[in-house]
Amino acid sequence: MLITSNRTYIRKKIVTVFVLCSVLMVALFGRLVYLMIWRSEHYSGLATQLHERERSIKAARGRILDINGTVIADNRTVCTVSVIHNQIEEPEEVISVLVKELDLSEEYVRKRVEKYSSIERIKSNVDKETGDRIREYDLAGVKVDEDYKRYYPYDSLGSKMLGFTGADNQGIIGLEVIYEEYLAGKAGTILTVTDARGVEVDEAGESRIEPIDGLDLHLSMDVNIQSYATQLAYQALETKEAESVSIIVMDPRDGELLAMVNVPEFDLNNPYELSQTIADETENETMTQEQLQDALNQMWRNGCINDTYEPGSTFKIITAAAGLESGAVTTGSTFHCPGYVVVENRRIRCHKAGGHGSQDFIHATMNSCNPVFVTVGLRIGIDNYYNYFKQFGLLKKTGVDLPGEAATIMHKKENIESVELATMSFGQSFQITPIQLITTASSIINGGNRITPHFGVKVTDKEGNLVEELEYPVERGVVSQETSATMREILEMVVSEGGGKNAAIEGVRIGGKTATSETLPRGSGVYISSFVGFAPADDPQVIALAIINHPKGQYYGGVIAAPIIRQLFENILPYLGIMDYNI
Numbered sequence: 001m002l003i004t005s006n007r008t009y010i011r012k013k014i015v016t017v018f019v020l021c022s023v024l025m026v027a028l029f030g031r032l033v034y035l036m037i038w039r040s041e042h043y044s045g046l047a048t049q050l051h052e053r054e055r056s057i058k059a060a061r062g063r064i065l066d067i068n069g070t071v072i073a074d075n076r077t078v079c080t081v082s083v084i085h086n087q088i089e090e091p092e093e094v095i096s097v098l099v100k101e102l103d104l105s106e107e108y109v110r111k112r113v114e115k116y117s118s119i120e121r122i123k124s125n126v127d128k129e130t131g132d133r134i135r136e137y138d139l140a141g142v143k144v145d146e147d148y149k150r151y152y153p154y155d156s157l158g159s160k161m162l163g164f165t166g167a168d169n170q171g172i173i174g175l176e177v178i179y180e181e182y183l184a185g186k187a188g189t190i191l192t193v194t195d196a197r198g199v200e201v202d203e204a205g206e207s208r209i210e211p212i213d214g215l216d217l218h219l220s221m222d223v224n225i226q227s228y229a230t231q232l233a234y235q236a237l238e239t240k241e242a243e244s245v246s247i248i249v250m251d252p253r254d255g256e257l258l259a260m261v262n263v264p265e266f267d268l269n270n271p272y273e274l275s276q277t278i279a280d281e282t283e284n285e286t287m288t289q290e291q292l293q294d295a296l297n298q299m300w301r302n303g304c305i306n307d308t309y310e311p312g313s314t315f316k317i318i319t320a321a322a323g324l325e326s327g328a329v330t331t332g333s334t335f336h337c338p339g340y341v342v343v344e345n346r347r348i349r350c351h352k353a354g355g356h357g358s359q360d361f362i363h364a365t366m367n368s369c370n371p372v373f374v375t376v377g378l379r380i381g382i383d384n385y386y387n388y389f390k391q392f393g394l395l396k397k398t399g400v401d402l403p404g405e406a407a408t409i410m411h412k413k414e415n416i417e418s419v420e421l422a423t424m425s426f427g428q429s430f431q432i433t434p435i436q437l438i439t440t441a442s443s444i445i446n447g448g449n450r451i452t453p454h455f456g457v458k459v460t461d462k463e464g465n466l467v468e469e470l471e472y473p474v475e476r477g478v479v480s481q482e483t484s485a486t487m488r489e490i491l492e493m494v495v496s497e498g499g500g501k502n503a504a505i506e507g508v509r510i511g512g513k514t515a516t517s518e519t520l521p522r523g524s525g526v527y528i529s530s531f532v533g534f535a536p537a538d539d540p541q542v543i544a545l546a547i548i549n550h551p552k553g554q555y556y557g558g559v560i561a562a563p564i565i566r567q568l569f570e571n572i573l574p575y576l577g578i579m580d581y582n583i
Contacts, residue, residue, distance in 0.1 A: 058147050059185030061169050062214030064162065064176075066223045067258075067457070073162060073176070076151040079131025079144050080124040083113050088141030098122055098142075101134050124167060125149050145190070150176075152268035158226050159265040160302040161402065161455070172271075173300050175217070175455060178401050182459050182468075185214035215467055219455045220256035225249055228571050232564050233263040233546075240551035240560060246303050246434055247564070249572070252442035252534060252543040255451035255472060257400075258572075262303050275299055306404045308431035309547075312517030313368045313557070314532050315427030315437070319377055320365055320490065321444045322388035324483045328379035331486060333361045341371035343422040348374055351516075365490050366498025368514065370426045377425025378418065385421060386413050392478055393450045394432065398439045399473070400453045408432045427517060438545045441532050443478045445488050445511065445540050450475035492537035500531065502562035505570055508579050509537035512565065514557040519550075526550050531561035535569055541578055544568055 064073035081102065088094055091113055098109045102123050112120045124147065126134075131144045150165040163174020170184065171177035188211035233245040249259040266275045274295055287295065301307070323329040339355030341348050350356065350370045356363075364372035377385060389395060389410070397405045409431040411420055423429040435453055443450040452472035459468045479487075491511035494500045500512045512533030519526045529551055534543040546564040554560055573579035 057145065057188035057190060057208070057211050058169055059187050059211035060148050060213040061150060061165065061185060062183040062459075063216045063462075064183070065216060065218050066221050066226075067219060068222065068224075069218075070223045072152065072154055072158070072219075072221075072223060074151045074153060075148040077128045078124070078147050078149040079126040079128060079134075080147045081122045081126055081131065081134060082143045082145070083120050083122060084118070084141050084143065085113070085116050085120065086141075088113065088139075090139070094139050094142055097134065097137050097139060101130055102126065119143070154223065154227075155269060156265040156267050157223070157230060158221065158260065159268050159271075160262045160300060161221075161260045161304075162268060164268050164271045174302070174402060175219070177403055179217050179456060179459075182217055183214045186212040188212075213462060216460045216462060216464075217456060218458045218460065220251070220258060220457050221260075221455055222258050224575065225572050226259040226261065229259045229261045229544075229568060230263065230265070232567055233261045236546075236548055236551075236560070236564055237263050240548055240553065242548050242552070243550040244303060245549070246547045247544065247568070248304055248434060248438050249542065249544045249568070250438055250442065250453060252446045252451070252540045254474075255439070255442070255453045256457070257453055257455050258542070260302075260304055260455075262301075266299050271300070272296065302402065302404070303547075303549075304434045305400060305402045306406055306433075308406050308409055308433050309528055309549075310428050310431055310517045310519070311437050312427040312515035312528070312530070314441070314513045314515040314530055314545075315432075316365065316368065316373050316425075317441050317444055317487065317491065317513050317532070318388075318392060318394070319373050319380075319425045320361075321392075321479050321483055321487055322380055322385060323361075323376040324486055325388070325479050326380050326384055328384075329361050329376050331360065331362050331490070335359060335361070335364055335369075335372045335375060337364070337369050337371045339371075341374045341422075343374060343378070344418050346419050346422075348422060362490055362493060363498075365513075366494050368494075368499050373426045374422040377421050382413075382416050382418075382421050385424070386416065392440050392443065393475065394436065394440060398433075398435050398453050400435050400439075401456050401472075405435070406433050408436060427515065434545055434547055438532060438543060441513075441534075441545075442540075442543055443475075444484060445491070445534055445543070447481050447484045448477055448479040450478045488537055488540070491534075495533065495537075499558045500533070500562050502558055503531060503533050503566045503569075505535075505566060505573075505579070508535060508569070508573065510535050510566075510569065511537035511540070512562070514562055516555060516557045527555040529555050529557040529559075529561045531557050531565050533562070533565040533569065535573060535578060542569075542572070542576060 060075050063071050065071050095109050095113050099106050112122055135144045148169060161174055163176035164172055165176055166172050171180045189209045191207045229247045229249060233247050236242060236245045245263050247261040250257050264275050336358050337350055337356040339350050339353055348370060356367050356369050394408055397407055420429055439453050451474055454472050456470045458466060458470055460466055488511055491513060492509055495503050495510045495512050499514045503510055503512050510533055512531060515530045517528050519528060528547060528549055530547040532545045534540040544565050546561045548561055551560060
């Protein structure tokens with residue numbers, strides 16, 4: 001009986017094991033069928049990935065062209081040299097050739113050649129001639145891929161405005177970074193198949209996904225105007241031993257920027273090499289990496305956009321327009337200047353110690369008389385003046401198509417009292433950018449339209465087909481047409497008979513305003529000299545601003561900045577068809 005019971009038990013165990021094995025076999029078979037049929041594409045792809053090696057092909061970056069179609073940012077063909085460890089047959093020969101041809105240390109090359117990795121980059125941005133020579137050695141495991149490097153035909157021209165690209169051909173500063181989405185293009189790839197050892201399978205060849213080139217960016221900038229403005233800026237920098245000089249040239253009707261100069265500029269083809277001026281100031285032999293980066297940032301900084309300053313008397317254009325618009329003053333309003341004005345026990349001087357005596361508003365503007373503009377500011381009143389500040393667009397950025405635009409540094413309305421209002425009225429106790437000043441001045445002389453300053457005009461493909469016309473907002477009615485016309489007449493008299501006479505050109509109607517502002521702390525003897533001028537005065541088609549930072553010796557804006565604009569206009573007005581060459 002016991003034996004029978006044991007036999008039954010054993011049979012059951014055997015049946016159970018058999019059933020379990022059958023179930024497992026069916027499950028394994030089902031899993032195998034699932035993997036082989038339903039998941040075959042997925043695992044086939046993974047297997048391919050294990051045996052594929054991918055190398056990137058850079059896209060050709062879009063060019064940047066000036067208004068005349070002159071190329072100012074282009075590409076040069078260069079090479080990237082890499083090694084694949086598993087494919088190298090003669091490592092010592094590879095090391096020897098790469099050390100010799102690439103001018104690298106043996107230690108550096110050996111470390112990368114002997115490194116176990118799928119692919120190791122040895123050097124990028126190798127000139128094509130060198131890359132071709134390395135190819136001719138036909139070394140197993142050495143890859144030479146053609147690439148692109150940004151090239152600037154005009155070296156330093158417009159450097160702080162144009163900007164440059166990094167090692168990956170991506171925009172770093174300036175227009176290069178603002179228009180990255182158009183210029184960048186899309187990288188391609190080279191795919192090669194390898195065996196289990198990582199050696200390329202010759203029969204499999206290689207497949208390519210071609211890159212998509214970037215689009216071309218067309219600017220309103222004119223290389224000829226930029227070049228001449230740069231020449232004038234460097235002359236002023238040297239003769240006045242200034243810290244820096246900036247010049248902006250713009251069409252006040254639509255905001256198209258014809259030139260933007262910030263000297264000293266830097267070499268766009270060697271953007272990480274400190275300019276001599278910066279190097280002398282910072283003693284780069286002893287600099288830490290952090291100090292070097294700070295020095296580079298300083299060298300790349302676009303003062304027209306990134307820096308604010310007290311505009312001084314050029315800002316009287318805005319106060320005058322607000323005064324006329326509000327009715328606080330008319331062209332016939334008369335004033336008396338004894339050489340100073342007292343506001344809440346604070347004595348504010350006129351630049352003419354003995355004063356200007358009796359004068360109407362037009363002559364007060366021609367004389368750039370501080371006491372008169374203080375009086376006008378006080379008549380307008382704190383609330384109204386602040387509202388005009390806002391109405392003219394001074395409390396917001398201009399929206400210029402360049403990175404890092406600084407905002408106006410302004411008192412909070414509740415902190416403005418009579419003294420603050422008085423100093424604001426002649427351009428002190430607040431700060432704006434140069435681009436803000438020229439944009440606001442443009443809106444006052446162009447009929448009252450707040451335009452957006454910009455360089456970008458259109459985007460095309462490399463065959464020249466239009467892809468996109470770039471558009472910018474315009475805010476109308478900033479001042480009335482009547483006020484705008486009156487301001488043009490007054491500012492023309494500033495140049496023809498007043499403090500801006502050094503900007504006058506015989507036979508051409510020029511309008512403008514000078515400024516000489518002392519930097520903080522007052523009494524330091526450090527000044528900023530400037531002049532903003534436009535032509536023709538009755539129908540402005542070009543406006544320009546020159547700023548000389550910290551000149552030595554003579555520092556009055558009417559003496560050293562106005563002549564820059566005169567020389568600029570003498571050269572570019574005939575070129576633009578605004579002035580006859582025979583005048």
